[in-house]
Amino acid sequence: MEEKVFNYESVLPYLKVYDQEDLKNVMKILQGMKNQEEEISFRKFSEKVLGDTKKLEKYKNKIYHIIKDFYDDSIENIDDAFELFYIRKNPAYVYLKGSAILQINEQIIDLNEMNHYFVLPSSCIKDLKIKRIDARQVMTVENLTSFHDISLKDTFFIFTNGFHNHVIEAFLKCLYDFLGERVSYLHFGDIDAGGFHIYESLIKKTQIPFQTYKMNVNMLKKYKAYTKPLTENDRKRLLSVKDRHQEVIDYMLKYNVKLEQEIIGEEDERKNTYTY
Numbered sequence: 307m308e309e310k311v312f313n314y315e316s317v318l319p320y321l322k323v324y325d326q327e328d329l330k331n332v333m334k335i336l337q338g339m340k341n342q343e344e345e346i347s348f349r350k351f352s353e354k355v356l357g358d359t360k361k362l363e364k365y366k367n368k369i370y371h372i373i374k375d376f377y378d379d380s381i382e383n384i385d386d387a388f389e390l391f392y393i394r395k396n397p398a399y400v401y402l403k404g405s406a407i408l409q410i411n412e413q414i415i416d417l418n419e420m421n422h423y424f425v426l427p428s429s430c431i432k433d434l435k436i437k438r439i440d441a442r443q444v445m446t447v448e449n450l451t452s453f454h455d456i457s458l459k460d461t462f463f464i465f466t467n468g469f470h471n472h473v474i475e476a477f478l479k480c481l482y483d484f485l486g487e488r489v490s491y492l493h494f495g496d497i498d499a500g501g502f503h504i505y506e507s508l509i510k511k512t513q514i515p516f517q518t519y520k521m522n523v524n525m526l527k528k529y530k531a532y533t534k535p536l537t538e539n540d541r542k543r544l545l546s547v548k549d550r551h552q553e554v555i556d557y558m559l560k561y562n563v564k565l566e567q568e569i570i571g572e573e574d575e576r577k578n579t580y581t582y
């Protein structure tokens with residue numbers, strides 16, 4: 307922000323530089339976000355740092371711009387900015403699908419008995435124990451439609467809802483502690499700038515060696531009729547991760563295409579089941 311001031315650029319999206327009360331409250335919010343280590347509701351956080359359950363609403367747009375422009379430019383909306391720091395409007399959940407047995411306190415949960423998927427509340431994560439996983443691969447899935455539709459043998463699925471939140475991160479770390487490198491880890495997302503940023507964020511924050519699944523040139527060719535043109539912002543964001551996904555991003559930039567994950571069909575892969 308100092309650089310912006312010295313370069314005669316506006317800082318109005320972030321601060322009212324001549325309003326001491328505004329400056330003080332923005333700093334209180336940012337310091338509070340930095341120190342927040344447990345999940346808290348948006349209104350309770352507002353009460354905690356500003357002494358008023360509704361006052362944070364006034365500052366949320368400024369905070370969003372500060373987080374996006376100075377901390378993580380992959381953030382796409384206000385809710386995501388606050389969720390990065392465990393501040394949520396609603397409790398978080400983890401959507402799971404596959405063959406597994408979990409234990410929460412004394413309760414045994416057999417996912418094999420579920421008709422489709424299981425939803426794990428964030429409040430249960432600290433008491434969770436993984437007893438068994440019948441899979442040879444773990445797959446995170448970006449979009450809910452694809453999470454519902456996808457069906458692969460010997461695969462345990464986790465829905466990330468776009469950028470994963472800290473609850474999903476905690477579950478994935480718990481899963482990795484249990485399975486280690488005995489299974490492979492895959493991420494299935496949109497073949498666009500957001501999809502690759504979500505994948506990069508997943509690896510960075512979990513330290514799990516995920517590989518992309520069907521986020522490649524072959525899919526862009528196969529579903530060419532369903533691709534959409536890139537925006538200027540897409541191009542800028544793709545360039546920032548191009549080094550790690552050069553082939554597919556070069557193709558996207560050259561042919562001006564991107565593809566939503568839901569378009570991609572899924573063939574059933576019949577493989578042997580592994581138990582851990």
